[in-house]
Amino acid sequence: MLKIENLTATVGEAEEAKQIINGLTLEVPAGEVHAIMGPNGAGKSTLSYVLTGRSGYEVTGGSVTLNGEDILSMEPEERAAKGMFLSFQYPVEIPGVPVMTFVRTAMNSQRKLRGEDEISAPDFIKKSREIAKQLKLDAEMLKRPVNVGFSGGEKKRLEIYQMMMLEPNFLILDETDSGLDIDALKTVAEGVNAMRSPERGMLVITHYQRLLDYIKPDKVHVLSAGRIIKTGGADLAHRLEAEGYEGVVGEAV
Amino acid sequence: MDCCGGTDEHEDDCTEVTVKEGIDAKTVEAAKALESENYSAGFSTAIDMEFSPKGLSEDTIRFISAKKEEPEWLLEWRLAAYRRWLTMEEPTWAKVRYEPIDYQAYYYYAAPKSGAKYESIDDVPKEILETYEKLGIPLREAEVLLGVEGAAETAAAAREAPRVAVDAVFDSVSVATTFRKELEKAGVIFMSISEAVREHPELVKKYLGTVVPQSDNFFATLNSAVFSDGTFVYVPKGVRCPMELSTYFRMNAENTGQFERTLIVCDEGAYVSYLEGCTAPMRDENQLHAAVVELVALDDAEIKYSTVQNWWPGDEDGKGGIYNFVTKRGDCRGARSKISWTQVETGSAVTWKYPSCILRGDDSVGEFYSIAVTNGRQQADTGTKMIHLGKRTKSRILSKGISAGKSDNTYRGLVSINKRAEKARNFTQCDSLLIGGRCGAHTVPYVENRRADAQLEHEATTTKLSEDQLFYARQRGLGEEQAVALLVNGFVREVLQELPMEFAVEAQKLLEVSLEGSVG
Numbered sequence: 001m002l003k004i005e006n007l008t009a010t011v012g013e014a015e016e017a018k019q020i021i022n023g024l025t026l027e028v029p030a031g032e033v034h035a036i037m038g039p040n041g042a043g044k045s046t047l048s049y050v051l052t053g054r055s056g057y058e059v060t061g062g063s064v065t066l067n068g069e070d071i072l073s074m075e076p077e078e079r080a081a082k083g084m085f086l087s088f089q090y091p092v093e094i095p096g097v098p099v100m101t102f103v104r105t106a107m108n109s110q111r112k113l114r115g116e117d118e119i120s121a122p123d124f125i126k127k128s129r130e131i132a133k134q135l136k137l138d139a140e141m142l143k144r145p146v147n148v149g150f151s152g153g154e155k156k157r158l159e160i161y162q163m164m165m166l167e168p169n170f171l172i173l174d175e176t177d178s179g180l181d182i183d184a185l186k187t188v189a190e191g192v193n194a195m196r197s198p199e200r201g202m203l204v205i206t207h208y209q210r211l212l213d214y215i216k217p218d219k220v221h222v223l224s225a226g227r228i229i230k231t232g233g234a235d236l237a238h239r240l241e242a243e244g245y246e247g248v249v250g251e252a253v
Numbered sequence: 254m255d256c257c258g259g260t261d262e263h264e265d266d267c268t269e270v271t272v273k274e275g276i277d278a279k280t281v282e283a284a285k286a287l288e289s290e291n292y293s294a295g296f297s298t299a300i301d302m303e304f305s306p307k308g309l310s311e312d313t314i315r316f317i318s319a320k321k322e323e324p325e326w327l328l329e330w331r332l333a334a335y336r337r338w339l340t341m342e343e344p345t346w347a348k349v350r351y352e353p354i355d356y357q358a359y360y361y362y363a364a365p366k367s368g369a370k371y372e373s374i375d376d377v378p379k380e381i382l383e384t385y386e387k388l389g390i391p392l393r394e395a396e397v398l399l400g401v402e403g404a405a406e407t408a409a410a411a412r413e414a415p416r417v418a419v420d421a422v423f424d425s426v427s428v429a430t431t432f433r434k435e436l437e438k439a440g441v442i443f444m445s446i447s448e449a450v451r452e453h454p455e456l457v458k459k460y461l462g463t464v465v466p467q468s469d470n471f472f473a474t475l476n477s478a479v480f481s482d483g484t485f486v487y488v489p490k491g492v493r494c495p496m497e498l499s500t501y502f503r504m505n506a507e508n509t510g511q512f513e514r515t516l517i518v519c520d521e522g523a524y525v526s527y528l529e530g531c532t533a534p535m536r537d538e539n540q541l542h543a544a545v546v547e548l549v550a551l552d553d554a555e556i557k558y559s560t561v562q563n564w565w566p567g568d569e570d571g572k573g574g575i576y577n578f579v580t581k582r583g584d585c586r587g588a589r590s591k592i593s594w595t596q597v598e599t600g601s602a603v604t605w606k607y608p609s610c611i612l613r614g615d616d617s618v619g620e621f622y623s624i625a626v627t628n629g630r631q632q633a634d635t636g637t638k639m640i641h642l643g644k645r646t647k648s649r650i651l652s653k654g655i656s657a658g659k660s661d662n663t664y665r666g667l668v669s670i671n672k673r674a675e676k677a678r679n680f681t682q683c684d685s686l687l688i689g690g691r692c693g694a695h696t697v698p699y700v701e702n703r704r705a706d707a708q709l710e711h712e713a714t715t716t717k718l719s720e721d722q723l724f725y726a727r728q729r730g731l732g733e734e735q736a737v738a739l740l741v742n743g744f745v746r747e748v749l750q751e752l753p754m755e756f757a758v759e760a761q762k763l764l765e766v767s768l769e770g771s772v773g
Binding site (some may be wrong): 103 | 407719720721722724725726727728729730731732733735740742743744745746747
């Protein structure tokens with residue numbers, strides 16, 4: 001599924017570019033959920049942006065393939081059409097653009113890039129209604145401009161709503177648990193778990209182990225200074241929680 | 254974000270939301286359809302034309318007046334304006350720069366040779382009909398019945414698609430006016446101003462120049478001297494005009510100026526919604542457009558005036574394009590009257606335009622909703638004046654400026670509360686959006702207040718099209734231009750909702766096209 005090999009990447013313009021990703025290698029096979037944990041500044045968010053093609057993040061070496069296809073040469077929207085989805089740590093406000101309009105435009109644009117037909121309005125509305133119900137989202141909220149005036153929890157649930165609507169192949173959840181109370185966390189986790197399937201891969205980026213109690217990872221990787229320094233099973237997350245990053249990072253070094 | 258609280262409220266009580274959402278989605282396709290031709294109205298029509306002598310003199314004015322078979326009083330009125338104009342100086346206070354205009358290099362009258370007004374639509378030269386067809390303006394009533402392009406976006410919209418009566422002005426003359434018979438039945442007078450001078454001289458004489466006096470300003474005075482054609486509308490007491498009225502202005506001939514004059518009078522308790530659209534061919538020289546629009550609303554009357562202005566803006570290097578120097582003013586003469594201006598300004602090389610309201614009647618209301626887009630080397634200095642004279646008068650200003658390329662976009666507005674205007678209220682919101690790093694946005698709000706009990710609110714924001722928003726949209730699958738279009742549409746949404754439905758679609762298309770290639 002997703003294969004990252006010896007990836008190096010910088011952030012910032014020319015002279016001031018700083019290398020944040022330092023030879024990162026990682027493989028997430030289809031059907032698996034991998035967690036990436038690490039202290040602040042380890043490069044977690046940078047990795048999510050590099051994978052989705054944000055400008056200002058420059059790949060200086062290595063490769064990333066999704067189902068064997070090189071994605072680094074693709075525009076962000078092309079990667080999206082191939083099924084890459086990023087649930088943002090800080091979802092962005094888009095004044096004046098209602099959620100439904102935004103998602104339908106995105107969905108049809110992806111379909112067009114893939115050479116598929118547009119979704120019909122009734123089909124779209126039906127699907128939206130079902131997913132909103134599942135995520136306990138108020139239908140009125142979907143008529144409001146994207147993320148404008150939403151609480152932290154609402155924003156995160158809206159990310160999951162978009163994910164479920166767009167049905168991506170590969171999911172990156174960047175600090176999805178931050179700003180969520182326990183009930184919202186459960187709802188979000190249920191949504192994510194409903195997306196688990198043998199064809200889908202997932203990368204769950206998180207600072208705390210809490211989210212992983214609800215979204216059980218197949219593997220846990222520890223990211224430090226832009227590299228994976230330790231990989232283990234779900235229990236590694238608990239060890240990190242108990243011993244702290246320093247203990248584990250120290251052990252690896 | 255403050256501006257969005259307003260959006261939310263607006264949506265909640267706006268039943269049209271679903272329809273408008275439909276428009277958003279269609280926008281992108283519409284833009285795609287126009288992709289190959291940045292300025293689709295840029296063609297010119299080859300037709301035999303009759304011109305006045307080149308340049309400006311009393312003879313030119315006599316020529317125009319004679320062509321139009323005008324009464325003596327009007328010729329005298331024109332000549333008085335001309336003599337006044339000779340003593341005036343071109344204003345320089347606007348934040349626009351352009352080469353000095355040689356007023357002797359223009360033709361002040363240009364008309365298709367076959368005659369000024371055609372008896373029936375079948376007499377209109379084929380070339381002219383084709384011109385309007387190409388622009389998507391149907392002049393045959395049967396076609397109008399099918400609705401203006403884009404009106405039937407949804408089944409629901411198709412059922413409700415309002416009919417639109419059109420007055421088509423080609424250079425200096427009106428060539429066709431549709432639905433006149435039907436409007437007459439309702440008592441509504443809708444004709445070119447030249448015809449109105451002949452057929453309803455008492456009305457024209459009573460109102461012409463009463464809102465924008467002859468000596469008002471340099472360009473308005475020039476217009477008073479040489480005005481060619483434009484539209485006259487009179488809606489009698491208590492009548493709600495049964496359809497949208499519109500005038501479509503087309504500048505075709507080379508080296509001509511267009512100086513239309515529009516006069517709309519709404520008698521007591523009457524209502525009319527009027528729209529003007531404007532296009533011109535791509536030409537290398539700058540062409541002058543100096544129009545005057547006067548609106549009069551008597552007691553309890555309401556006038557809704559919308560503009561979609563798409564004059565040729567000149568090429569990327571700023572060569573050619575229209576100088577759009579326009580004076581538009583509405584007089585809320587009666588108590589509880591209301592005048593509302595909505596403008597979408599995407600064209601012209603230089604725009605100098607301040608549609609204003611004189612709130613004379615007690616409890617009268619003035620509104621100004623504006624979207625001004627500048628790209629390339631366009632310059633726009635536009636805004637409004639709200640002059641509060643009557644008691645409890647209210648005004649609302651909502652301006653959205655979008656600058657891209659190397660353009661300059663200025664909002665200039667005046668809110669004036671006079672001594673007698675007790676408890677007057679104004680709300681002003683000016684938002685500017687910058688696309689790229691080489692354009693400018695400026696906000697110049699003037700306030701004159703002589704009442705302690707006035708309530709004045711002003712909000713202004715300037716934002717750059719954010720990299721965060723662009724990336725967010727692209728991550729979801731939108732292409733870059735599509736993402737810009739969506740963000741811009743969101744930015745101007747509150748104003749678009751003020752436009753009649755079918756024109757909102759048209760306006761969105763224009764926005765897309767005007768901003769093409771503005772990022773990256």
